[in-house]
Amino acid sequence: MxxxxxxxxxxxxxxxxxxxxxxxxxxxxxxxxxxxxxxxxxPEPIINAGIEALRRGETHYTSNHGLLVLRQAISDHLKRLYQVEYFAQSEIVVTVGVSEALYLVFAATLDPDDEVIIPTPCFVSYQAEVALAGGVPVEVATYVEDQFVPRIENIEAAITPRTRAIFIGSPSNPTGAVYPREFLMKLAELVKKHDLMVISDEIYDRLVYGTEHVCFASLPGMQERTILMGGFSKAYAMTGWRIGYAAGPKEIIGGMVRVHQYSIMSAPTVSQYAALTALMVGExxxxxxxxxxxxxxxxxxxxxxxxxxxxxxxxxxxxxxxxxxxxxxxxxxxxxxxxxxxxxxxxxxxxxxxxxxxxxxxxxxxxxxxxxxxxxxxxxxxxxx
Ligand SMILES: Cc1ncc(COP(=O)(O)O)c(C=O)c1O
Missing domain, CATH: 3.90.1150.10 (Aspartate Aminotransferase, domain 1)
Incomplete structure (x- = not known):
């Protein structure tokens, strides 16, 4: 063959x-x-929560969206930290790490040749996930002179009629840059002007040093345009448990869940219980x-x-x-x-x-x-x- x-x-x-x-x-x-x-x-209490979940017999699938108690805890957590409100029932999906959320968001929103603007240097999966979904990653360089914060005029110059979304990853892997509020406010203006969506990978949100993390969805008018992705791997040292989430408008989360139900079904159940404990006692x-x-x-x-x-x-x-x-x-x-x-x-x-x-x-x-x-x-x- x-x-x-x-x-x-x-x-x-x-x-x-x-x-x-x-x-x-x-x-x-x-x-x-x-x-x-x-x-x-x-951390020990999170490990114990996983073990206890196994012993209780939590060895079955969960809802495609993920455990409702976990989605509610994620919703409360986002509200407490960033004053953004998501309905646990329809606006949050629990995923197999932010990795799966990346796969889902592009699979659910891109048609062939749709473009996604991605500031670089960036995490290695972004361009690959866009391309796998049939889209076109459009890289916009950032520079050390600007502490690797993108230049808004360079992002605007990369917009074409095929642009579907602007991708941001802040705090950034690999540079450690944290995008300041002033830049994000300008980006908010730009996406309104061009009627675009923002996909925001905020997996490192809790790891900032002497500066604020601005949740993009918390900026005026941005929640309806943003797919926010977060996870447990980095802040709670839970890489192997494979839990992340996406939060956003219910139509988009609904589309992502459709892909997720056919590809993954539901994120690992034991890990979802461990993640719940992370939110309750992990701080x-x-x-x-x-x-x-x-x-x-x-x-x-x-x-x-x-x-x-x-x-x-x-x-x-x-x-x-x-x-x-x-x-x-x-x-x-x-x-x-x-x-x-x-x-x-x-x-x-x-x-x-x-x-x-x-x-x-x-x-x-x-x-x-x-x-x-x-x-x-x-x-x-x-x-x-
Ligand atoms: C910026 C960024 N996003 C997403 C991920 C994926 O994380 P996970 O799938 O473990 O949630 C990583 C992992 O290194 C990362 O650095």
């Missing part, structure tokens, strides 16, 4: 991050600052992890700057994004040689779009001691080259 993959899949570039970490996995004593995943274990743990991330953030940003790798201060998520251009090496050369010569894994910036060329993503979701050792090794490497 001749084996044939669809054109859409053939066109997908393999993730640069994965390829890099497959190499790192074959080496000894590697300090990995590459993975976008908390090093903390899930002190979030704050404790946040304090530790902040301590590491300062160590890494100061450390990289004193090594001579200019690094702007990230205000959110758990990544620093140093500029490697002063070393004379490309980001691929720098990261490959750093891995081979000093056994430190960081991710070349080009993995996140062309505007990431010349930079690298350094995750500080790793212990303070490992970060100190990694900085010593990076310093030694930079001195040598």
């Amino acid at each position: 001749s084996i044939r993959l669809s054109e859409k899949v053939v066109m997908l570039k393999p993730s640069g991050i994965r390829m890099f970490f497959e190499i790192a996995a074959t080496m000894k004593d590697v300090i990995s600052l590459g993975i976008g995943e908390p090093d903390f274990d899930t 002190p743990y979030v704050q404790e992890m946040l304090r530790e991330y902040d301590r590491r953030r300062k160590l890494v940003v100061n450390g990289l700057n004193s090594i001579g790798l200019s690094t702007f201060e990230p205000k959110g998520a758990f990544y620093a994004f140093p500029d490697l251009r002063s070393t004379g090496l490309s980001d691929d050369e720098f990261c490959n040689r750093l891995l081979k010569e000093e056994h430190v894994a960081i991710v070349p910036g080009n993995s996140f779009g062309d505007s990431g060329i010349g930079f690298a993503r350094v995750s500080y979701a790793t212990s303070y001691e490992k970060l100190e050792e990694a900085l010593l090794r990076i310093g030694r490497f930079v001195n040598r080259i």
Whole structure:
């Protein structure tokens, strides 16, 4: 039989991050600052809630939308944090991480060749998910001089009659940028003027340092135009539980649930109970992890700057994004040689779009001691080259 993959899949570039970490996995004593995943274990009460749910026999499907109690808890949580109100019955769907929410939103809203504007550097899945849904990702570069906040005029210049949505991811993976209110207000004006939708990945909303996270849907007139995506992976250290959600206008959430019911049916039941407990008792743990991330953030940003790798201060998520251009090496050369010569894994910036060329993503979701050792090794490497 001749084996044939669809054109859409053939066109997908393999993730640069994965390829890099497959190499790192074959080496000894590697300090990995590459993975976008908390090093903390899930807090104990959340784990216990999962175990208790299993023991109670919560081993069946839930409603396609997700457990109503969890949707209600998400709705209350969003209201408490951002003063936005979503009806638990019809305006929220519980998904298999924000990853699934990304898949659903594009599958439910894009027709072939519809365009989605995406500021880059950005999380690796965005363009791929748009393309898999038959749409066209339109990248808009952001720059270190602007602390990686998009220029509104560049977004406007990218709008065409085929533009369906503007995508934002703030706090940002990989740059750590947090979009300020003034920029988001201008974006709100722009989407009104051009009658567009905004898809907002706010998975890192709880991980901000000395600045506010502005929920895009909370801006005047924006809730009806926004699909808000959030999750449990980062703030509650629950990556493996695979729970996220999308909140938005009921027609769009309804469309997403139609795709979800045929592809996933319902998010893992035990994990939904664990997520419910996270919302009920998780806050002190979030704050404790946040304090530790902040301590590491300062160590890494100061450390990289004193090594001579200019690094702007990230205000959110758990990544620093140093500029490697002063070393004379490309980001691929720098990261490959750093891995081979000093056994430190960081991710070349080009993995996140062309505007990431010349930079690298350094995750500080790793212990303070490992970060100190990694900085010593990076310093030694930079001195040598
Ligand atoms: C910006 C961003 N969005 C979404 C995801 C997906 O998260 P999950 O599917 O675990 O909720 C990630 C994971 O790294 C991310 O960094």
